[in-house]
Amino acid sequence: MTVPLTTVPMIVLAWHDWLNLFSHFLLLSLMSVGGAISTTSEMHRFLVEQHHWLTQAQFNDSIAIAQAAPGPNVLFVALMGWNVGMNAGSPLAAAFGVAVTMCGILIPSTFLTYFASQWGHRNRHLRVVRAFKQGMAPLVIALLMATAWILASAGGRGAADWRLWLVSLASCLVIWRTRLHLLWVLGAGALLGALQLL
Amino acid sequence: MDKDGAAAHNARMPSLPALPPEPRPELRPDLGPAVLSTTASAPCRPASLRALFVAFTWLALQGFGGVLAVVQRELVERKQWLTHEEFVEDWAVAQVLPGPNVVNLALMFGGRLFGLRGALTALAGLLAAPLVVVVLLALLHNRFAAYPAVEGALRGMAAVSAGLIGATGLKMSVALANNPVPLGWCVAIAVAGFVLVALLHVPLLYVMAVLGGLGCVLAWRRLRA
Numbered sequence: 523m524t525v526p527l528t529t530v531p532m533i534v535l536a537w538h539d540w541l542n543l544f545s546h547f548l549l550l551s552l553m554s555v556g557g558a559i560s561t562t563s564e565m566h567r568f569l570v571e572q573h574h575w576l577t578q579a580q581f582n583d584s585i586a587i588a589q590a591a592p593g594p595n596v597l598f599v600a601l602m603g604w605n606v607g608m609n610a611g612s613p614l615a616a617a618f619g620v621a622v623t624m625c626g627i628l629i630p631s632t633f634l635t636y637f638a639s640q641w642g643h644r645n646r647h648l649r650v651v652r653a654f655k656q657g658m659a660p661l662v663i664a665l666l667m668a669t670a671w672i673l674a675s676a677g678g679r680g681a682a683d684w685r686l687w688l689v690s691l692a693s694c695l696v697i698w699r700t701r702l703h704l705l706w707v708l709g710a711g712a713l714l715g716a717l718q719l720l
Numbered sequence: 721m722d723k724d725g726a727a728a729h730n731a732r733m734p735s736l737p738a739l740p741p742e743p744r745p746e747l748r749p750d751l752g753p754a755v756l757s758t759t760a761s762a763p764c765r766p767a768s769l770r771a772l773f774v775a776f777t778w779l780a781l782q783g784f785g786g787v788l789a790v791v792q793r794e795l796v797e798r799k800q801w802l803t804h805e806e807f808v809e810d811w812a813v814a815q816v817l818p819g820p821n822v823v824n825l826a827l828m829f830g831g832r833l834f835g836l837r838g839a840l841t842a843l844a845g846l847l848a849a850p851l852v853v854v855v856l857l858a859l860l861h862n863r864f865a866a867y868p869a870v871e872g873a874l875r876g877m878a879a880v881s882a883g884l885i886g887a888t889g890l891k892m893s894v895a896l897a898n899n900p901v902p903l904g905w906c907v908a909i910a911v912a913g914f915v916l917v918a919l920l921h922v923p924l925l926y927v928m929a930v931l932g933g934l935g936c937v938l939a940w941r942r943l944r945a
Contacts, residue, residue, distance in 0.1 A: 554818045556924045583861065590877040591857050593780045593850020594787050596820035600851055601858050620855070624847075631819025632827060636839050638817055639828040649943050656899050656943075657936030658812035660906040661928065663896070664913030665815060666788075666889030671918040674882035686879040693883030697789065698890045704793070708784045708880050715876025716869040 532609045533575055540622055543575075543606070547599070547626025552634075556665060558596045558627055559585075569602060580605040589673075590712075599627045670694070685720050764800045769834055769841045775799070776826060776845030781853070784877065787822045787846070789884040792891065795829075802829070808895040816928060822846065900942035901935055909935050 535543075546568055550561045562585065569576040576584075584605060588598035600620045607619030645651050674690040675683075693707045714720050766772045775794070783790045795801045802810065814824035823843060830842030864870050896906050913931050916922040 552818050554820070555928060556815055557821045558819075560924050583865070584858075586874050586878060587857055587861055588854055589786065589881055590784065590874050591850065591854045592783045593854060594783070594820055594822045594846055596823060597847070597850060597854045600854060604855060604858060620851070624851075628819070628823065631817065631824070632839075632843070635814070635817045635819050635824045635827050636831055636836065639813060639824075640831060642813060643828075643832055649940065653900075653940035653943055654936050655809040655812055657901060657934075657939030658816060658932050659808050659896060659899055660901060660909040660935055661913045661931045662808065662812045662815050663889050663893050664910040664931075665917060665924075666885055666892070667910075668914050668918035670882050670886035670889065671914070673885065674879065686875065689876065689879040690883040690886070693880040694886040694890070695883075697884055697887035704789055704884060705782065705784065707884070708877055711876035711880030712873040713876070715872035715874065715879075718868065718872050720872060720876050720879065 533606075535575075535606075535610045535615070539573075540618070543603075543619075544622045544626045547623050548630055551627050551630040554627070554631060557669075558599055559669075562598075565599075565602065569606070575606045575609060576602060580609075596627065599623045689714065689720065762800050762802050762806060765833060766801065769837060772830055772834065772838060773841045773845040776830075776842050777849050780846045780850045783850070784881070786881050786885060789888045791822060791825065792888050804892070804895045805898060808892050811892070816932065899939070901938045902942070905935075905938055 550558070550564060553564070554561045566581055570578055570581050581602070584601035585598045588595055588601055591597065600623060603619035603621070603623030604616045605619070606623075607614075607616030610619070642651055642655075646655075670690070674687060689711055693711065696702055696707055697704065766775060779790050779794050780787055782794075792807060796804060796807050810825055810828055811821065814821045814828060817824055823846060826842035826846045827839040830838035830840070832838070834841065861870070896903065899906060901909070909931050913927055916927045916931075917924060
């Protein structure tokens with residue numbers, strides 16, 4: 523179920539609701555170790571379960587579209603803000619929603635990352651800094667594989683999933699071992715899906 | 721220099737942070753051979769803020785399914801603005817600091833080269849155009865979501881992007897060969913991390929603290945020698 527463009531407002535958002543939304547995303551920014559995607563369960567609890575500012579379908583669609591679309595996947599936050607605003611009644615509110623959620627999810631972590639990395643770069647020859655950067659590497663690679671696994675298992679359709687797993691595995695091997703452009707592989711996946719072969 | 725002159729001089733100072741000059745490895749024999757691999761830096765760099773912005777915009781617009789694989793391919797393999805080792809180190813810091821990983825990487829990369837303006841330029845490149853695209857796609861999706869072909873295509877692309885991320889992890893594992901953490905420990909930490917996060921859904925913060933901490937301690941000890 524999707525929200526049509528000309529819409530009767532499903533929700534009413536007062537100024538303190540917008541403030542609540544903004545401050546919650548500020549908090550999520552500080553907790554988003556490993557990326558904004560790691561806070562999605564908390565976003566779900568806040569937006570869908572607690573405040574009903576978003577439907578379950580809008581929540582899932584935001585993540586799926588942002589993943590398929592070009593650009594950093596953090597843009598799913600922008601889509602959630604967009605949908606919250608559309609639910610509140612107008613494209614203007616939707617644009618405002620995008621600004622609120624994106625600024626919230628980005629500002630704290632941006633400041634922290636910038637200053638921490640500047641310090642780290644100025645001190646990069648300290649043994650502790652080198653030990654940190656190199657000591658984290660095995661875990662970093664493991665987390666990437668874990669993210670790949672979690673995304674690959676998100677199909678959620680039980681027995682039919684083996685085809686999706688095959689596509690994931692095949693694209694992993696192709697990108698790892700060949701120089702084929704990523705867009706070809708993505709196009710192939712989209713085509714297979716559109717033809718209902720998945 | 722009188723007080724006013726000093727103030728005027730400071731007002732003319734550039735706003736970029738002054739980074740220390742790159743120390744030549746042979747002048748720091750105490751740091752040992754590990755220094756050579758970590759300070760062996762990439763052969764190229766972006767020529768200007770505009771080049772940085774354009775590069776990151778172009779990079780982001782190719783990033784269907786997530787920008788990481790494209791960033792790795794573009795910055796490390798094609799443009800050679802980063803080596804494999806630098807990329808893994810940067811990604812490590814980007815992951816452990818809060819915030820979207822690719823965004824953190826862009827901030828760090830741009831910040832190293834051009835200071836705060838560089839960081840924000842790289843960030844803008846990464847986000848501005850894709851934001852417009854993603855909102856347009858959301859509007860289109862609203863209109864066409866009922867068609868099963870659209871849902872199918874999204875499903876296929878999600879499956880492929882999972883594979884892309886896996887491939888990037890595999891490519892970066894090359895960098896572990898030069899890592900001070902012994903290879904056996906590297907593998908053990910990696911496997912444990914994967915199991916805890918992907919299969920057991922242990923909160924990331926705990927896994928990072930324990931396994932990340934273990935890796936750092938092991939690296940510290942090896943770097944002393």
